[in-house]
Amino acid sequence: MSKATTADHHDLAADDALRASIHQAVLDVRARTPLAQSFTNFVTINLVANAQLAAGGTAAMSYLPDDVIDIAAMCGATYINVGTLLPFYKDALGEITAALHRAGHRWVLDPVAAGLGATRTAILEAMRDVPPSLVRANASEIIALDALWGLSDGSDVGGGPAGVESTDDVDAALGAAKRVARHLRAGNPDGLGAVAVSGEVDLVTDGERVFRLPGGDMMMTKITGAGCALGGVAATYLCVAEPLVAALAASLLFDRAGERAAAGSHGPGSFQTEFLDALWAIDADAVSTSTILEANR
Ligand SMILES: Nc1ncnc2c1ncn2[C@@H]1O[C@H](COP(=O)(O)OP(=O)(O)OP(=O)(O)O)[C@@H](O)[C@H]1O
Ligand SMILES: Cc1ncsc1CCO
Numbered sequence: 001m002s003k004a005t006t007a008d009h010h011d012l013a014a015d016d017a018l019r020a021s022i023h024q025a026v027l028d029v030r031a032r033t034p035l036a037q038s039f040t041n042f043v044t045i046n047l048v049a050n051a052q053l054a055a056g057g058t059a060a061m062s063y064l065p066d067d068v069i070d071i072a073a074m075c076g077a078t079y080i081n082v083g084t085l086l087p088f089y090k091d092a093l094g095e096i097t098a099a100l101h102r103a104g105h106r107w108v109l110d111p112v113a114a115g116l117g118a119t120r121t122a123i124l125e126a127m128r129d130v131p132p133s134l135v136r137a138n139a140s141e142i143i144a145l146d147a148l149w150g151l152s153d154g155s156d157v158g159g160g161p162a163g164v165e166s167t168d169d170v171d172a173a174l175g176a177a178k179r180v181a182r183h184l185r186a187g188n189p190d191g192l193g194a195v196a197v198s199g200e201v202d203l204v205t206d207g208e209r210v211f212r213l214p215g216g217d218m219m220m221t222k223i224t225g226a227g228c229a230l231g232g233v234a235a236t237y238l239c240v241a242e243p244l245v246a247a248l249a250a251s252l253l254f255d256r257a258g259e260r261a262a263a264g265s266h267g268p269g270s271f272q273t274e275f276l277d278a279l280w281a282i283d284a285d286a287v288s289t290s291t292i293l294e295a296n297r
């Protein structure tokens with residue numbers, strides 16, 4: 001870890017209630033095969049669906065507002081990713097997110113390339129007052145979302161969008177992640193919300209507690225859509241668990257699966273195949289006994 005050191009943190013105790021909730025979420029997904037639907041980019045749509053299935057859930061992808069709104073009534077959570085925008089998305093996403101909010105339906109936002117382009121900015125700005133339960137993004141995207149939702153105090157200045165890849169370290173997004181998480185909690189009827197910032201060390205927060213999750217493998221950045229798949233699997237866990245638990249469970253599953261896949265592969269192609277197998281193979285014990293470093297308060 002860079003700025004924050006392990007001296008500022010403690011590993012969660014083996015009997016911490018959060019570990020039990022994470023363990024239960026992994027088991028519940030495998031027992032119940034919950035449906036989380038997605039409105040997602042067409043680069044990584046197949047990996048998102050396959051990752052959700054490998055984690056134990058099921059998938060349905062749609063772009064049609066009436067379809068998405070009807071499916072929301074019969075599924076546990078929805079994943080929305082703004083990676084590859086088409087002209088009709090602006091109206092469609094406005095209609096969908098307003099309807100999800102009215103229904104109190106939980107959803108995950110992946111603000112891919114936040115800060116890039118007037119259309120994406122308008123789409124993300126409109127989500128401010130009908131917010132998701134969980135935002136899953138890289139550091140640059142969280143810093144940009146914090147700014148475009150007007151939450152920023154100006155102290156976090158990100159490197160700016162460089163397409164879909166992060167130019168910032170997760171620690172640079174700490175303030176932004178906490179502000180965004182508090183905004184989600186204030187804007188959701190259940191008062192719950194969390195932010196998962198991915199990177200070499202993942203950062204997860206509900207706006208009060210801050211967790212750092214070391215692990216994973218750099219090969220995860222050499223396939224497209226590891227982050228998108230993480231958002232999709234977070235929606236799968238959101239079907240059975242509260243946002244903070246869903247964010248932690250999905251991030252930890254991905255870290256453990258990334259390590260296992262790296263050990264069994266010899267390049268990006270075989271890594272992607274091994275990664276899906278690893279999502280399937282990692283069990284609830286491996287996820288819930290992972291290192292979970294909580295920032296001391
Ligand atoms: N350098 C790294 N070392 C280890 N794990 C990493 C590293 N970078 C990212 N990861 C892991 O890869 C996964 C995806 O995170 P990443 O930050 O690459 O998302 P992203 O930029 O949104 O990706 P994409 O847009 O391609 O979907 C997370 O599980 C994260 O922990
Ligand atoms: C490469 C790419 N372009 C738009 S979305 C996407 C997938 C990673 O976010």
Ligand SMILES: [Mg+2]
Pocket residue numbers: 112137138164227228
């Ligand atoms: Mg991404």
